[in-house]
Each structure stands twice: as structure tokens, then as C-alpha cells.
Amino acid sequence: VATIADVAREAGVSIATVSRVLSPGPLPHPVRANTAERVRAAARSLNFVPSPLARGLASRRSGLIGLIVPDLADPHYPQIAAGVEDRARDAELAVLICNTLGDVGRLAEYVHLLQARRVDAIVLSGGTSLSAEALLALQEIDVPLVLIGRPTSSVPWPHVSIDNVDGARQATRHLLGLGRRRIVHLGGAALQTTMADRSAGYAETMLQAGLEPDSIESTGTPEDGYVQLARRFGPAARSARPDAVFAATDRLAIAAMAYAADRHLHVPDELAIVGFDDIPLAAQLRPGLTTLAQPAHTLGTIAIDLAQRRIADEAVQPVTLPARLVPRASTLGPGGRYVA
């Protein structure tokens, strides 16, 4: 493999000049056009690629981004990862992937590791359920940090998130518009701001309509969602059977659909169901799942944009992206029509 010295020799200049042509830093150094062209030609002919290792060591910038996700198995995060990777690639940054499995110890370990590797920035997703103390521990970091999802408390780092409150409002209004009144919310782990916000948007909209909010909490897994529904719908249920479920995620909505099928409840006639996320399979289900599409990929690309601004030490504002209702047969029925 060719090194900078080979290129310098070939072009008849010093390695300093080669570096200045091929790796213009933040404040570009003036180089004569003619010289620059010779260097570029030499680099091309030698198929020269500067060693990121050496470059990182010398410049204290590794060209690496650390991406921390809680769970790659959850369809939400790969979409974010794809967005991050996409934009990072455009910026000539490589992405180190870290899977915490929701373990705070592992999170701390990764953060330490990423710092040791001198990553230029860390993108942390799934930090929406971190306790104040866990967040405090992150304060120690001297690497630019960007969060995906609204953090639990005020923190010094920028974040990009979905407007979950508004998404939940849309979901609830949609069901109300269809004439449903006994709308239950099947929520995920309330510790996560994402889940809390969706629950809040639901409750607010119900109250505005003069109805009593009725939230069921679950751990967020479809298995637990099913169990919690069974408990609520079961014989011990104290109130009238719901006529609609707004689930906090598509995975929970799928659990609700399974529950309805097992109890021979017709969807949507007897039970309308709305999810949140618009996972790729949502449209393939029967009935198709009405849900809120969120731009997960964009979440990732914007996180990189924010990270780059932080690296350049620019001030940045948090970014909020809208969710968009995608009506399907699980609320409208075949050829159903929405009544606002």
C-alpha cells in the first residue's frame, strides 16, 4: 500500500504539501494550483488512501462515529442505524455499532470504549429511559454527544426526536372521528419518554373529548402486551369492553390483533386498532394496520448532521420530526370511510 511518502516522492514535493492537498483541515492551507494538481495525479496513480489510523493519531480525529442502540432486534433501530450509516458515509465517517441490550453497565462500558477509540462523536439512541444519575454519568464525556429521542431530563446535548405527543393525538382523534368512545391505550414501558409522550397525547385528547383515559401499561414486548390485554378484557374486567385500542407501538398493536383474533373479535368492527411506527410489515398484515409513520431513517441522518455541527463546535437546537397517520383496514375496514 502506498504511503504519503510515496506520493510526495512521485509528485516531487514534501509530505507536508501532500497532506495539505489531500486532507484540507478545518482551515485550509493555501497551495499552488499547479502543485496541488501534481499531488492529486500522483495520489491517483499510486491509488493512495491516507491511513485513517495515522491520520487519527496525528490529528486527534478518528473519522469514527459511535452509534449506541439498545436492541438491534427491535425493527425500529436498524432503520435508525441505516440512516446514520448513510449520512456518515457521505461525510466520510465510519460507524462503530454498539448494542447495549438495555444494560446500563454495558452502556457505560461502550461509552468508555468509544472514547478510548477517539470517536469524533457518539450518537446515542434509546437513552429515553435513562435515569438522571445515568445521564449524569454521561456528563463526564468529552466527546460530542447527540441523542435520538427526548431525554428524561434536561441535558447539555442536542437531540432529535419524533413528536410523539402529537402522533398520539392524531391516533386518538382518528379513532374518535370513527365514532369510537371506549378507547384504551396499550402503552409500553412508561419509563421511556417515547412511551410517556404517546400516553400523554392520548390522555389529553380523550379528556378534551370529555372521555376518561384508560391506559394499560406493559413492558413493551408483544408477549406482555397480550397478557395485559387479556387481564383488562377478561372476565374480571370492571368496565365495558373497549371498542378501540391505540397501541404505543406496532409490536403491541400486533399483540392486540392476535388477542382479538383469539377472542373472535372482529377488527375493526368490534375492535379498531391503531399502532405506532409503521414497521415494514404493517401494510402486509390482514387487516392492514393503521399506524403512525415516523421517519426513522431521517432520525439517523439528522443525528449525524447534528453531530457534525457539534464537532465543528457550532450551536445546535433540538430537532423534532412529525409523525404521520397512515390509515389502513384495522380502523377503516375494507373500503371504510373516515368521518371527522
Add this chain to the structure above:
Amino acid sequence: VATIADVAREAGVSIATVSRVLSPGPLPHPVRANTAERVRAAARSLNFVPSPLARGLASRRSGLIGLIVPDLADPHYPQIAAGVEDRARDAELAVLICNTLGDVGRLAEYVHLLQARRVDAIVLSGGTSLSAEALLALQEIDVPLVLIGRPTSSVPWPHVSIDNVDGARQATRHLLGLGRRRIVHLGGAALQTTMADRSAGYAETMLQAGLEPDSIESTGTPEDGYVQLARRFGPAARSARPDAVFAATDRLAIAAMAYAADRHLHVPDELAIVGFDDIPLAAQLRPGLTTLAQPAHTLGTIAIDLAQRRIADEAVQPVTLPARLVPRASTLGPGGRYVA
């Protein structure tokens, strides 16, 4: 941040000794136990982590693994990625993630990039549809390479894959055991060895049973799977309606379930359906999807094991993992029973 020099000073030794204690290379250098302990204590007290950048530059080993996947949005690959990441972490390797989106140009670009970053090894998944020439281009690589999935032609690199032929045999035998005779195979892109193997296992088993194989090819997306089924089942269909579908993937199986629902075909009474992959949602569908579970996570961990042996220049054999039939209601019906 502490450097090796700080530790050396604190322990009263040279940096060479520190390095030998903290980073024993392939052939460990003898160090007096007492000295080693002093060094370790100093490192601990200073919270010293050797710079992977400097280490990589000096030793020509970066501690990085490049993971190339074709599509993070396909639920199959995040599972593999999780396995890779898991085991890599145990081995103190970090994982660079690369998403090719099925573009061969992008693949080549990534391979180049990963080499520039001096990754210790590359794990390539989704290379099961690479043409002979694309594989030849990879020959140039002087980095250990491990493939996930059986390559299209004989190559000099080890691979780990699922026994797709046998999995397809199991699926087909299962349907035959239930008395089905008009079993159709809904296949994915035939260029991929994975899909070709599943198709082959199906055809072989049908022939053995004295039945005519009947394969429908699709691009592999649920959308196209649905379209292809409609064409086959439609009025123009030349033969008797199938009584079972063995889909090459769960995503295609879900398309088949959607198609059955739209045509008011009862699953499994009128149409039994088997998938392949056992994606997390398969158990949540109604009816639950009978499918072949494949150890995707293990695929990833073994790939790292193979990579490490290749890095150590050991000889390695290809590894094949079994698929396992998971019977659910889409073939058995509620309380259904299997007749072998």
C-alpha cells in the same frame, strides 16, 4: 487522558515494559511478576486505556472488524449483526457497520474503505448472490475474509451458513405429512444461493414423493410475492388450486397469508402456509406462522470465531448450522395434529 508514558513513570519502568504487560502480543514477552503487578496497579490508578489508534498504527492491527450487510431493514441482518457484535466485543474488537443496499459498487467501495482502515478482518453477509466476477474482485483483498451464507462459486474464504436444503426438506415433508399434495413453493430471488437451496430442497422432496414441484419465483419482497401469488392463483391459472404454500422466507409467507385473507381462503384448512426464518413476529401472527427457525445470532458469533482463526492464520473449515421446524397454527390449525 493517561498515556503509556504516564503509566511508565508511575510504575517506575520504561514504556516498553508497560506495553509488554498490558498488551501481550501473539508471543508473550516474559516480565517479572512483581514488575507486572506494579504496572497493572499504575494503569488502574490512572484509568489508563491504550489508544487503539496508536496501537493499530504501530502493530498494524486495528482491532476493527468490518461487517458488510446488504440491507439493515431486512429483519434477518440485524440478528446477524447482533451476533457479530456480541462476540466481537468479547474479543475486544469493534465492529464497523456497512450497508450496501445490494449495490455492488457500494460493496466494492466499502471493501476499499475497510482495507484503508486496516480492519483485522471483514465479515461479508449477503454475498450469496455475487457473480463470479464480483467474487473475483474480492480476491484482491489481503484482509482475512469470512462469508455468511454459501457463496455462488468456490472461493478461498471460509463461510458459515444454514443448511437451507435440509430446512426446505423439513418444510415440505411437514406439509406432505399433513396430507397436502398440491404444494407450491414461493421462492425469492433465485440468484441467491440461499433461495436456490431452499427451492432445491423443496423440489427434491416433492419428486421423492412422486409429486410435481411447482415453484413461483419472486424478487423476495412481500409486495412482489403477493403479486406473483395472485398471478398463479388467479383465473388464468392452468392447474388446480394449491392446498399449501412453502414460502422461502417469513416475509413471503406473510404475503401469502395476506393473499389468503383477501381471497377468503381459510388458513390452514384451505391453504397451509410455511415460512422460513422465524422472525420475531412469526409467533404473534394469527394464525401463528409455521416456519423454520435459523440461528441467525449464532451465524454472527461463528463468523467472528472463523475470522479470529483466519487472523491467527489457522486453517478453517466451512460451518453449516441446522434449521429447525417450528410448527404453528398456519399448518396445524388450532389444536391441529401432525400425521407423519
Add this chain to the structure above:
DNA sequence: CTGAAAGCGCTTACAG
């Protein structure tokens, strides 16, 4: 506009 040189933080023959 260009170059000589120090330095980034390690590893690893070489000598003892």
C-alpha cells in the same frame, strides 16, 4: 506558497 521537524501514542526488533 513550501518544507523540515516535532509529535500523536503505541509496538517491537535489538542489545544488554
Add this chain to the structure above:
DNA sequence: CTGAAAGCGCTTACAG
């Protein structure tokens, strides 16, 4: 068993 020193391949003040 330990250390002095060269070197990995770059970047970046400093000097001209």
C-alpha cells in the same frame, strides 16, 4: 527480564 530507540503514517505549528 528490562530499556533505548526506531518506526508505524500521518498533521501541524514554525520558519522561511
